[in-house]
Amino acid sequence: MKETFEHVAIAGAGLVGCGWAVQFALAGSEVTLYDERAETRQSLPSRLHVMLDDLEKAGLAKNTQDAFSRLRICHTLENALDGADYVQESVFERVEVKAEVARRIGALISSQAIVGSSSSGIPASAFTQDAPNRERFLISHPVNPPHLAPVVELVPAPWTAPDAVPTVRRALAAIGKVPVEVKREIDGFILNRLQGALLNEAWALYEEGYASIQDIDATVAHGLGLRWAFMGPFETIDLNAPGGLADYAERLAPLYHGIALSRTQPRSWSADLIRRVSEERRQALPLDGIPARTRWRDRRLAALVGHLRAQERSDEN
Amino acid sequence: MKETFEHVAIAGAGLVGCGWAVQFALAGSEVTLYDERAETRQSLPSRLHVMLDDLEKAGLAKNTQDAFSRLRICHTLENALDGADYVQESVFERVEVKAEVARRIGALISSQAIVGSSSSGIPASAFTQDAPNRERFLISHPVNPPHLAPVVELVPAPWTAPDAVPTVRRALAAIGKVPVEVKREIDGFILNRLQGALLNEAWALYEEGYASIQDIDATVAHGLGLRWAFMGPFETIDLNAPGGLADYAERLAPLYHGIALSRTQPRSWSADLIRRVSEERRQALPLDGIPARTRWRDRRLAALVGHLRAQERSDEN
Numbered sequence: 001m002k003e004t005f006e007h008v009a010i011a012g013a014g015l016v017g018c019g020w021a022v023q024f025a026l027a028g029s030e031v032t033l034y035d036e037r038a039e040t041r042q043s044l045p046s047r048l049h050v051m052l053d054d055l056e057k058a059g060l061a062k063n064t065q066d067a068f069s070r071l072r073i074c075h076t077l078e079n080a081l082d083g084a085d086y087v088q089e090s091v092f093e094r095v096e097v098k099a100e101v102a103r104r105i106g107a108l109i110s111s112q113a114i115v116g117s118s119s120s121g122i123p124a125s126a127f128t129q130d131a132p133n134r135e136r137f138l139i140s141h142p143v144n145p146p147h148l149a150p151v152v153e154l155v156p157a158p159w160t161a162p163d164a165v166p167t168v169r170r171a172l173a174a175i176g177k178v179p180v181e182v183k184r185e186i187d188g189f190i191l192n193r194l195q196g197a198l199l200n201e202a203w204a205l206y207e208e209g210y211a212s213i214q215d216i217d218a219t220v221a222h223g224l225g226l227r228w229a230f231m232g233p234f235e236t237i238d239l240n241a242p243g244g245l246a247d248y249a250e251r252l253a254p255l256y257h258g259i260a261l262s263r264t265q266p267r268s269w270s271a272d273l274i275r276r277v278s279e280e281r282r283q284a285l286p287l288d289g290i291p292a293r294t295r296w297r298d299r300r301l302a303a304l305v306g307h308l309r310a311q312e313r314s315d316e317n
Numbered sequence: 318m319k320e321t322f323e324h325v326a327i328a329g330a331g332l333v334g335c336g337w338a339v340q341f342a343l344a345g346s347e348v349t350l351y352d353e354r355a356e357t358r359q360s361l362p363s364r365l366h367v368m369l370d371d372l373e374k375a376g377l378a379k380n381t382q383d384a385f386s387r388l389r390i391c392h393t394l395e396n397a398l399d400g401a402d403y404v405q406e407s408v409f410e411r412v413e414v415k416a417e418v419a420r421r422i423g424a425l426i427s428s429q430a431i432v433g434s435s436s437s438g439i440p441a442s443a444f445t446q447d448a449p450n451r452e453r454f455l456i457s458h459p460v461n462p463p464h465l466a467p468v469v470e471l472v473p474a475p476w477t478a479p480d481a482v483p484t485v486r487r488a489l490a491a492i493g494k495v496p497v498e499v500k501r502e503i504d505g506f507i508l509n510r511l512q513g514a515l516l517n518e519a520w521a522l523y524e525e526g527y528a529s530i531q532d533i534d535a536t537v538a539h540g541l542g543l544r545w546a547f548m549g550p551f552e553t554i555d556l557n558a559p560g561g562l563a564d565y566a567e568r569l570a571p572l573y574h575g576i577a578l579s580r581t582q583p584r585s586w587s588a589d590l591i592r593r594v595s596e597e598r599r600q601a602l603p604l605d606g607i608p609a610r611t612r613w614r615d616r617r618l619a620a621l622v623g624h625l626r627a628q629e630r631s632d633e634n
Contacts, residue, residue: 121572143540144557151540178539180532188576190528190536194515195550196573197580201514202550211507215497217549219507222495223460223468225545226625230617232534232542233512233519238598239611240461246595253586255438256513259505263514266577269570278563281555294556300547300628307624308543311617 003174005029009084011077011105012091013044016118019146020088022051025067027175032072034080044073051147058302060148060309081108086171088140090118098127106131114164116140116154121192123185124157135161139182140168141189148301153189155182194233200266201259207273213280230308320491322346326401328394328422329408330361333435336463337405339368342384344492349389351397361390368464375619377465377626398425403488405457407435415444423448431481433457433471438509440502441474452478456499457485458506465618470506472499511550517583518576524590530597547625 008024010017013035025031035041048071055061074080081087087109091101098117105115106128115137117124128137139155152172154165165181172179182189188196202216211219227236234245241248285293325341327334330352342348352358365388372378391397398404404426408418415434422432423445432454434441445454456472469489471482482498489496499506505513519533528536544553551562558565602610 121569149540149543151536153536178535180535181528183527186522186527187579188572190522190533191540192572193522193576194518194533194537195541196576197514197518198511199550199554200573200577201511205503205507205510210500210503211498213551216507216511217551218495218497219468219470220511220545220549221547221552223466223508224512225542225547225549226460226466226618226621227614228537228542229546229621230538230542231614232537233516234530234534234594234598235538235601237516238602239607239614242607244595244604244607245598246591249586249591249595252438253591255505255509256517257583257585259510259513260517260580260583262504263577264581264583266574266581268574269566274563274566274570277551278561278566281551281562284552285555287561290556290559290561296632297544297548297556301543303628304543304546304624307621311620315613 004171005086007032007084007086009080009087010034011080011087011089011101012118013040014090016142016144016146017088017090018044018047018051019142019148020090020118021071022048022055022061022067022147023175023177024088025070026052026055026061026064028070029175030070030072032074032080032082032084034074034077036077041073041075054298054302055147058299059306060302077104078108081105084109085113086168087113087115088118089115093119093122095122095127098122099130102128102131102134102137106133106137109133109136111136114138114168116168118142118146121188123155123187124160125185128157128159135159136164138164138168139189140172141191142177143191145298145301148298148305150176150178150305151191152177152179153182153191154179155185155189157185201263203269203273203277204263204267206277207267213277214284229304230311321488322403324349324401324403326397326404327351328397328404328406328418329435330357331407333459333461333463334405334407335361335364335368336459337407337435338388339365339372339378339384339464340492340494341405342387343369343372343378343381345387346492347387347389349391349397349399349401351391351394353394358390358392371615371619372464375616376623377619394421395425398422401426402430403485404430404432405435406432410436410439412439412444415439416447419445419448419451419454423450423454426450426453428453431455431485433485435459435463438505440472440504441477442502445474445476452476453481455481455485456506457489458508459494460508462615462618465615465622467493467495467622468508469494469496470499470508471496472502472506474502518580520586520590520594521580521584523594524584530594531601546621547628 008029008031010021010033013033021031052064056064124137124139128134138160141153143149169179237248238245324347327338327350330350338348369381373381441454441456445451455477458470460466486496554565555562
C-alpha cells in the first residue's frame with residue numbers, strides 16, 4: 001500500500017491551500033492547484049516559490065526545486081481534480097461557499113478519492129449533505145500557518161466512509177504532519193475549543209481588571225506555553241506531581257472545579273470589551289505593523305519547529 | 318537605587334526554594350537558605366551544585382562557581398533571615414503551614430524587607446492575616462520548574478504595602494525573570510486559571526468521547542502550544558486576521574461564546590474519570606518512569622529556553 005497520496009488536488013489556493021500544496025509536493029506527491037480568482041492563480045508561482053524558499057532557508061525543507069516542479073496550476077476545477085486521489089479544499093470559510101464547492105467537487109471525483117476540508121470550525125455535515133459522493137468528505141483542519149504547524153484535526157461527518165479517516169491519518173503522518181482524530185462532530189473541534197476555553201478565561205480576567213493584556217500574554221509566552229510547546233496539557237500535569245496525573249488531579253481538582261464554577265454565566269465578548277482589548281494591542285503594535293509582525297511570527301515559528309525537530313532527533317539517538 | 322536584592326533569604330529549600338536560590342546567586346545576590354528538615358539541609362550543597370551545573374551545561378548560566386560561593390546554608394531561620402532585604406518563602410503549600418511560617422518570618426524581618434511566597438494558588442490574605450509586618454508580604458509565584466520557566470506572578474494581599482509589588486517586579490526583571498502583576502487576589506491567579514480553563518475543556522472532551530488523551534496532548538504540543546511558546550493568546554489572535562484582534566474577535570466571538578455556553582454546568586473531575594485518564598497516561602508512561610521523564614522535560618525545557626533567548630537576541634540585532 002502506498003504511504004501517501006500520488007496526486008493531490010488543491011481547491012482554493014490562498015495561504016492555507018498553498019501551505020498544503022508545498023507540503024504534499026515536498027513529500028513527493030504530484031499537486032494540482034485551482035483557485036476561482038484569476039489573479040490568485042496568476043500570483044501562485046511566485047507565492048509557492050517564496051514559501052518553498054522560506055522553508056529551505058529555515059532548514060525545514062530540501063530539494064525545493066524538485067518540489068516546485070511537481071506543482072501544476074490549473075485553470076479549471078475539472079482539470080485540477082482529474083485523476084486526483086486526494087482533494088484538499090481550502091475555500092473561504094462560509095457554509096454556503098463550502099456547500100457549493102462540495103457539490104462541484106463531489107460530482108467530479110472518483111468514488112475512491114477522499115476530500116479533506118480545511119474548515120477550522122464548521123463541521124462537514126453542515127456543507128456536504130447534498131454533495132455527490134458525500135461519504136468521501138471529512139474535515140482536515142490545519143493550524144495557521146499551515147506549512148509550519150504540524151497538527152491537523154481529522155473530523156468525519158456522520159456519513160463519512162469508515163476508511164477515510166484512517167487513510168488520511170496515515171497519509172498525513174507519512175508527510176510529517178501530526179494528525180489527530182476528533183471522533184465525532186463538535187463546534188470548534190478540539191483545537192479551537194481548547195483555545196476558546198483559555199481565551200474566554202483571558203478575556204474575563206482582563207474585563208474584571210485582574211491583569212493587563214500584556215501581562216496575560218506574558219504569563220503564557222514565558223510560562224504556560226513553554227511546556228505546551230513540546231508536551232500536551234495532560235503530560236504536563238502528569239509530570240507535575242510525584243505520583244503523576246492522578247496525584248495532581250486529586251490535589252487540584254477542587255481548585256479547577258472552583259474556576260469552572262466561577263464561569264457558569266459566560267458573557268459574550270462585548271463590542272466595548274473588544275474595543276478596549278484592541279486598543280491595548282494597537283498601542284503595542286499599530287495595525288499597519290501586522291504584516292511585518294506576521295512575517296516575524298513565521299520566522300520565529302520556523303526556527304522553533306526546526307529546534308523541536310532537532311530535539312526529537314536527539315531524543316531518538 | 319540598586320537593581321536587585323543584596324541579600325535574599327530562602328525559607329523552605331525544596332525544588333522551588335533551590336530554583337530561586339540559584340537564580341538570585343547567579344545574579345549576584347548573597348543567598349542564605351533554611352529548611353526545617355535536617356536531611357534537606359544536608360543534601361543542599363549537592364542539589365544546588367547539580368542545578369547550577371545543569372544550567373551551565375545548557376548554556377543558560379556562566380560563572381556558576383562564583384554563584385555557588387554566594388550560597389550559604391543556615392541551620393536556623395533566624396540566621397537565614399538576619400540582614401535579608403528579601404525573603405522567598407517556599408514551604409509546603411497548606412494554609413496552616415504557610416500561616417505558621419509567615420508569623421515566624423514576620424517577627425524576624427526588618428520593616429523594610431519584603432517577603433514573597435511561592436504559593437501557586439492560595440492568596441496571601443489566607444495566611445498572612447496574623448503575621449507581624451503583614452504589609453511586607455505578597456505572592457511571588459514561579460512556574461515549575463522554577464529555575465527554567467521565566468514567568469513569576471506577583472499578587473498583593475489587600476494589606477500589602479504599595480511599594481512591594483513594584484520593588485519585587487523591578488528586582489525580578491533585573492535577574493532575568495518575567496514578572497507579571499495580578500492586580501488583586503483571585504483563586505488560581507492568572508496562570509493556573511488559564512491552565513485550568515484549558516484543562517477543564519480537555520477533561521470534558523475526553524469524558525464525552527471526542528478524542529483520546531494522546532490526541533488532545535498532540536493538538537497542543539504540535540499545534541496550539543507552538544505559538545504560545547513565544548506569543549501570548551492575545552497576540553496570537555491579533556496576527557490571525559488581516560484586521561487584527563478586533564477583526565478576529567468579531568468573526569469568532571460567536572463560536573467562542575457557544576463553547577462557553579456549552580460548559581455552564583461544570584462537573585468536577587470525578588474519581589472514575591481521573592482513574593480512566595490516569596490509566597491512559599500510565600500506559601504511555603509507567604509510574605516509575607516519571608523521574609526520568611521529568612529529567613527529559615527539564616532538558617528539553619532548558620534547550621527551549623536557550624533557543625528562545627537566542628531568538629530574542631537575534632530579534633534585537
